[in-house]
Amino acid sequence: xxxxxxxxxxxxxxxxxxxxxGWTLTTIERIDVATMEEALASLxxxxxxxxxxxxxxxxxxxxxxxxxxxxxxxxxxxxxxxxRRPGADDFDDVTIVTMRSHLxxxxxxxxxxxxxxxxxxxxxxxxxxxxxxxxxxxLKAQSQRLIHADASVLFLLLGRAVCESYRPVLAHYxxxxxxxxxxxxxxxxxxxxxxxxEHRRQLLFLxxxxxxxxEALANLQASLAVRMEEERRMRARLGALRELQDExxxxxxxxxxxxxxxxxxxxxxxxxxxxxxxxxxxxxxIISVIFMPLTLIAGIYGMNFETDSPWxxxxxxxxxGYPFALGLMAISVLSFLYFFWRKGWIGDPLRxxxxxxxxxxxxxxxxxxxxxxxxxxxxxxxPRPTKGQR
Numbered sequence: 001x002x003x004x005x006x007x008x009x010x011x012x013x014x015x016x017x018x019x020x021x022g023w024t025l026t027t028i029e030r031i032d033v034a035t036m037e038e039a040l041a042s043l044x045x046x047x048x049x050x051x052x053x054x055x056x057x058x059x060x061x062x063x064x065x066x067x068x069x070x071x072x073x074x075x076x077x078x079x080x081x082x083x084r085r086p087g088a089d090d091f092d093d094v095t096i097v098t099m100r101s102h103l104x105x106x107x108x109x110x111x112x113x114x115x116x117x118x119x120x121x122x123x124x125x126x127x128x129x130x131x132x133x134x135x136x137x138x139l140k141a142q143s144q145r146l147i148h149a150d151a152s153v154l155f156l157l158l159g160r161a162v163c164e165s166y167r168p169v170l171a172h173y174x175x176x177x178x179x180x181x182x183x184x185x186x187x188x189x190x191x192x193x194x195x196x197x198e199h200r201r202q203l204l205f206l207x208x209x210x211x212x213x214x215e216a217l218a219n220l221q222a223s224l225a226v227r228m229e230e231e232r233r234m235r236a237r238l239g240a241l242r243e244l245q246d247e248x249x250x251x252x253x254x255x256x257x258x259x260x261x262x263x264x265x266x267x268x269x270x271x272x273x274x275x276x277x278x279x280x281x282x283x284x285x286i287i288s289v290i291f292m293p294l295t296l297i298a299g300i301y302g303m304n305f306e307t308d309s310p311w312x313x314x315x316x317x318x319x320x321g322y323p324f325a326l327g328l329m330a331i332s333v334l335s336f337l338y339f340f341w342r343k344g345w346i347g348d349p350l351r352x353x354x355x356x357x358x359x360x361x362x363x364x365x366x367x368x369x370x371x372x373x374x375x376x377x378x379x380x381x382x383p384r385p386t387k388g389q390r
Contacts, residue, residue, distance in 0.1 A: 015127050016055040021139060022046030028139055028147060036064030048118040048151050055127030058112070069094055069116050079123075084110050086213035088220045088241070093117055095220070095237060097155075097244075100209035101131045102165040111162060113155060115237060120151045122158065131165040132158060152236040159244040166206065166251050170258065173199055177261050184265060188272035196269070200262035203255055210252040217245040286340055293332040301325050 020031040020039050023046055033039045039051050053061050059080050066076055075091040088097045097113040109130070114121040124130055135157050139146060146153075176199060180192055221241055301315065315321035340346045 017052075017127065018054075018056070019052040021050040021052070023048050023147065023149070026147065028142060030139075036061060040065065040068050043119065048120075050120045050122070050151075050154055052122050052124075052132070054124045054130065056123070056125070058123055058125060061121075061123050065114070065121060069114070069119070069121075079112060086110075086209050086216070088213065088216040090220055095241075097159070097213075097217075097241075099159065099162045099213060101162045102169050103129060103131065104165075104168075105129065113158065115151060115155050118151065120154055120158075131161050134164070135161050150236055152240040155237075156240040156243055159240075160247055163244075163247045163251055166210075169206065170251070170254055173203060173258055177258060177265060180265050181261075181268070184268050184272060188269050188276060190273075193266075193269055196262055196265050200259060200266070203259045203262060207252065207255050207259065210248050210255060214245055214248045214252055217241055217248065221245070282345065286336075286345065290333055290336050293336070294329050297325060297329055297332070 018033045018036065018039050020033060020042055022029045022031065022042065025047065029046070031039075031042055033042070036051075036053070036056070043049050062071075062076050062079050065071070071094055072091050075089070075094055075096060078089060078096065084098070086098055086100050088095070090096075093116060095113075095115040097115070099111050099113070101109050101111055103109055103126075105128075107126070109124060109126045111130075112123040114123070122132075138157070177196075180196055180199075183189065183192060221238060301313070301321075315324060318324070337346065
């Protein structure tokens with residue numbers, strides 16, 4: 001086991017990785033260890049520490065930290081045998097928070113946070129990368145603000161990193177939904193229906209990773225608020241949980257917005273398909289109505305009665321009977337066409353769309369940012385402009 005500053009040891013890429021970040025009074029040190037026992041043995045030299053475990057079975061990790069953290073049996077059973085879903089629980093001095101992260105490679109991983117008074121443990125069963133790279137880079141900078149931080153601040157940074165992993169996924173879905181909307185406005189296509197359903201299903205999957213967590217964080221804050229008056233050290237933990245709940249709530253609002261947008265696209269497709277069907281039925285009805293008088297005239301003049309009868313049609317012996325019948329058919333067709341045109345049943349009542357017309361006072365579709373809901377809901381995460389940029 002060797003210790004050094006953060007910038008001297010490159011991160012390892014083994015299948016199993018145990019990494020210790022220790023806070024002293026003046027610096028942050030990073031240690032690579034092989035077992036959980038070595039990691040726990042190094043804690044005495046630090047003010048507080050973060051143990052990041054990757055690629056180790058949950059049962060093995062919990063068996064190693066159960067005694068040092070004095071975890072109650074219910075907490076251990078929750079980690080080992082409990083249902084893998086986002087949530088938060090408090091067991092005296094140990095707070096357990098489970099979050100679901102979206103890896104840059106496209107996979108999904110559950111991360112368990114064990115927040116103790118002077119220790120933070122993150123358990124990741126999958127190996128091969130996580131979403132904490134940006135936090136590690138910040139720790140490498142050795143800023144005074146992070147050096148004087150505590151475990152609650154570090155927990156908040158890691159929780160925000162997990163929330164940040166949702167942003168690329170949501171940005172992709174937002175762009176795709178806007179493309180679907182533009183395509184549906186131009187011409188509805190049945191092939192888009194399955195793709196919209198798939199996007200809505202994926203958004204529901206994202207919601208399952210956020211809604212239970214926000215509810216659990218709210219319940220956990222209520223229980224910790226009672227203990228805060230008795231134990232002052234709970235105040236920092238309560239503040240971190242409240243801030244993390246705000247982050248999760250902002251993401252959940254965005255997921256709900258996009259889910260409603262997907263449902264709107266489904267309604268738009270159904271309405272467009274219904275309108276298209278009505279247009280087809282209208283055209284067929286007009287054609288049928290136009291041919292009805294033609295059929296009537298042809299039927300009348302096609303009856304084979306005795307021409308010598310005084311009650312026979314005079315046009316049968318008339319020299320211009322055939323042109324008269326054709327003219328009568330033409331007049332009936334033109335009359336119906338004029339009648340339908342006057343009623344607005346023929347032609348495109350929205351012909352201004354073909355010329356790119358839009359309602360006055362509204363911006364065009366190209367002027368609207370595809371990610372405007374995200375920019376509004378998560379505007380607090382945008383970097384502030386410098387004086388030179390103002």
